[in-house]
Amino acid sequence: MCGIVGIYLKKKNLHVKLGNYLSGMLDNMSSRGPDSAGFAIYNKNNKSRVYKYSICFPSDFDEKKFKMSVNNQFKDILIKKVSDHLVISTKTKPEVFISFLYDNYKELKIIGYGKSIEIFKQVGNPKDIVKKFKLSELQGSHAIGHTRMATESAITLDGSHPYSTGEDECLVHNGSLSNHNNLRRNLIKKGKKFDSFNDTEVAAGYISNQLSKTKSMKKTLTKCLSNLDGFYTFIAGTKNGFAVLRDEIACKPAVIAETKDYVAVASEFQAMAHLPNVNKAKIYEPEPGIVYTWGN
Amino acid sequence: MGKLENLDFKKNSLRKINNFLQNIDFKKNQREFVIKNPSGNHAICAGLKEDISVKIKGHVGYYCGGMNQNARITIEGNAGTGLGENMMSGLIHVKGNVSQSAGATAHGGTIIIDGNTSSRCGISMKGIDIIIKGSVGHMSAFMAQSGTLLICGDAGEALGDSIYETVIYIAGKPKSLGADCIEKKMTKKDLLKIDELLSIGKIKKIKSSKFKKYGSARKLYNFKIDNVSEY
Numbered sequence: 192m193c194g195i196v197g198i199y200l201k202k203k204n205l206h207v208k209l210g211n212y213l214s215g216m217l218d219n220m221s222s223r224g225p226d227s228a229g230f231a232i233y234n235k236n237n238k239s240r241v242y243k244y245s246i247c248f249p250s251d252f253d254e255k256k257f258k259m260s261v262n263n264q265f266k267d268i269l270i271k272k273v274s275d276h277l278v279i280s281t282k283t284k285p286e287v288f289i290s291f292l293y294d295n296y297k298e299l300k301i302i303g304y305g306k307s308i309e310i311f312k313q314v315g316n317p318k319d320i321v322k323k324f325k326l327s328e329l330q331g332s333h334a335i336g337h338t339r340m341a342t343e344s345a346i347t348l349d350g351s352h353p354y355s356t357g358e359d360e361c362l363v364h365n366g367s368l369s370n371h372n373n374l375r376r377n378l379i380k381k382g383k384k385f386d387s388f389n390d391t392e393v394a395a396g397y398i399s400n401q402l403s404k405t406k407s408m409k410k411t412l413t414k415c416l417s418n419l420d421g422f423y424t425f426i427a428g429t430k431n432g433f434a435v436l437r438d439e440i441a442c443k444p445a446v447i448a449e450t451k452d453y454v455a456v457a458s459e460f461q462a463m464a465h466l467p468n469v470n471k472a473k474i475y476e477p478e479p480g481i482v483y484t485w486g487n
Numbered sequence: 488m489g490k491l492e493n494l495d496f497k498k499n500s501l502r503k504i505n506n507f508l509q510n511i512d513f514k515k516n517q518r519e520f521v522i523k524n525p526s527g528n529h530a531i532c533a534g535l536k537e538d539i540s541v542k543i544k545g546h547v548g549y550y551c552g553g554m555n556q557n558a559r560i561t562i563e564g565n566a567g568t569g570l571g572e573n574m575m576s577g578l579i580h581v582k583g584n585v586s587q588s589a590g591a592t593a594h595g596g597t598i599i600i601d602g603n604t605s606s607r608c609g610i611s612m613k614g615i616d617i618i619i620k621g622s623v624g625h626m627s628a629f630m631a632q633s634g635t636l637l638i639c640g641d642a643g644e645a646l647g648d649s650i651y652e653t654v655i656y657i658a659g660k661p662k663s664l665g666a667d668c669i670e671k672k673m674t675k676k677d678l679l680k681i682d683e684l685l686s687i688g689k690i691k692k693i694k695s696s697k698f699k700k701y702g703s704a705r706k707l708y709n710f711k712i713d714n715v716s717e718y
Binding site: 441444446459460461462463464465470474475476478479 | 526529548584586
């Protein structure tokens with residue numbers, strides 16, 4: 192099953208409400224996915240050269256020692272701790288910072304990075320996860336989220352969505368792919384790295400790889416239609432907005448509600464029943480095989 | 488319960504509301520009910536049995552009015568997957584759009600949809616009449632066995648795939664026809680049936696002469712008498 196949600200705010204004065212809106216959406220979708228949950232929240236900071244690295248650490252991790260070590264190595268480190276996640280802000284470029292983490296802290300999971308994106312995900316009921324990461328307090332322009340009912344890989348952090356495989360990119364998926372093993376092998380040959388055996392991570396990797404070539408989300412997702420086999424409704428996020436695609440058989444549901452203030456996407460209408468003026472929104476189902484984008 | 492304000496999802500659970508509507512006390516002489524704040528909940532008004540009328544003020548989730556007998560249900564909003572699934576009789580009228588598999592496997596009664604409905608509308612339908620004022624998605628009337636599907640707009644790909652005795656009337660165009668579905672000659676009886684359905688749906692803009700008829704060519708395996716010996 193799985194539940195996916197996304198919200199894109201059209202007005203800046205609503206940005207303070209983003210986390211509040213999304214937490215209600217994830218909460219309502221716990222019936223579709225009680226195993227794990229996660230979300231990516233986009234909040235562009237003004238200092239455009241600063242990267243944010245979202246990291247999950249294990250329970251026996253020595254944070255103090257880690258903080259001292261990164262502060263010694265890099266000068267401008269700012270660390271935000273939320274439950275078992277750290278968001279580290281620094282001007283240090285990904286190729287330098289990520290290799291530093293890989294080389295020195297193998298126990299850390301780097302779950303995403305970019306100038307806008309912050310990702311939080313963990314095993315457990317969405318209702319608890321939303322509280323644990325204090326989602327309702329977070330702000331930003333747009334966000335996507337996922338509640339997982341595990342099917343093809345284990346209930347672990349590695350199996351939790353969203354998957355981020357490129358700067359400020361992320362993907363949530365309701366469905367299952369059937370040609371992911373083959374695709375994964377091809378992408379590994381091209382230099383992509385994968386952390387799990389999950390099908391969605393492969394789709395995310397595929398999308399990142401295409402996006403680096405086409406520079407267009409619409410073109411990239413259109414390519415998915417011919418190269419990804421299986422069932423899917425995707426919400427793919429980038430720093431400017433997100434896109435929605437359903438496979439052409441369209442077994443996996445999705446509904447869109449659009450008002451002058453926001454665009455909301457969810458697996459079921461009940462995920463957005465709490466949003467302001469939703470009963471006056473334009474509500475429709477995304478058509479199979481058609482790419483819908485906002486802000487991209 | 489029974490009072491209008493109690494059929495409100497802000498005040499009561501789905502189970503309590505459904506249980507009340509499924510066990511109407513006719514001594515109270517009330518036949519009309521209003522449900523408030525449905526908020527996309529699933530299975531609202533599933534399994535109703537009596538000739539009552541229920542108005543739902545808002546959007547509903549999956550399987551609304553499923554297995555319905557006799558009740559007349561009006562939805563002032565959109566409906567999710569499986570509207571009126573396996574309905575036996577009665578009426579469901581949706582004023583908005585409907586998601587996939589509307590009227591799936593339904594044996595009788597009528598569904599009226601003012602807006603559009605997506606894929607697999609009337610899949611395996613077994614006697615219901617479905618009236619759609621807008622368009623339908625792909626694979627509609629898949630393996631449809633009996634009843635009538637009237638579409639005022641267009642249809643998606645593979646309309647009527649592997650269809651049995653269901654008759655499809657469509658005013659717009661199907662994007663493509665499914666296996667064994669063909670256009671058929673319109674008879675006087677067909678025109679009368681279309682007029683009847685248009686009047687039930689209160690549709691005045693389109694004349695029955697605008698519709699085309701589609702049904703089974705009866706060429707698939709199960710229609711061939713030679714294959715009977717297999718069983």
